[in-house]
Amino acid sequence: MTQSIQQQQQTYSPAYFDSGAEDEIDLRELLAVIWRGKWLIVASTVVFSIAAVIFAINQPNIYRANALLAASNQESNKLSGMASQFGGLASLAGINLGGGGGTDQTTLAIEVLKSRQFFKEFLDKYQIKADLMAAKDWNLVSGDLSYNAELYDVQSNKWVRQVSTPKQTEPSMQESYQVFEQVLSVSSDKETGLITIAVEHISPIVAQQWVSWLIKDINLVMKQRTLQETSANISYLKEQLDKTSVAQMQTVFYQLIEEQTKTLMLAEANDDFVFKVVDPAVIAERKVKPKRALICVLGTLLGGMLGVMIVLVRHFAKGGENAG
Incomplete structure (x- = not known):
């Protein structure tokens, strides 16, 4: 026992503690x-x-333009009412009235707005590729944009950038879309349901114009989609009406056709089909970054x-x- 204690004392001798102290960092x-x-x-x-x-x-200074939007609930309310009243019968007839737990118009419109197909049509319609991909500076006095001469020749309206494969001299739609994703933001307030669409650009004029175009075009696209779907539903219902001789089913088809016709008229008369502008985009006076x-x-x-x-x-x- 005594020998064991002596061994422990030797093991934990002052030299042992001194060696540990040497490893400590001296402030x-x-x-x-x-x-x-x-x-x-x-x-x-x-x-x-x-x-x-x-x-x-x-x-370069980056400016942000944003618009505050509210969902146009007339169409969604109408479809919800139709779905609750005729949903089962409409499903048997092969008609989708929505409102049955699927994606609502507002959510669908936001996803369409951020889609590649919508961007492609937006890009071709307004010819914004140079402003998106080659803009270099913005003149505060004249309001004009200047472009990077190594990328885009303004005089000849041609792309002159030097890139390696698989990229092309003129930016492709996919390459442009990747840049557009970084400047566009769409957010929704869960408490109020309001939607904010924002665009950042070196020109506050361009940013404001793009936001206005985006709102107008997404309303137009969703309106056209609804008009096409509703017109197809009405045509199909009329065909089914001609094929049936059961009075009860004829009554149902007439009611469905009536509701679809109301939806068609509502869509044709409403320009703010999905989004109503609460606070429009303005030309920013101060940079955000x-x-x-x-x-x-x-x-x-x-x-x-x-x-x-x-x-x-x-x-x-x-x-x-x-x-x-």
């Missing part, structure tokens, strides 16, 4: 190392600060941290070599 030593390498830290901080300032200055002051501060901090890290790494690397 005073760290401060001394940092002080000796202060010029390297200062140089790193200055270099990064200057680079951050240059980067921030060269970044870049945050130049923040960029400069972060650049300075990054430079200082990098300088400190280099000094400490060099010191401990030398210490390890000396110990070896």
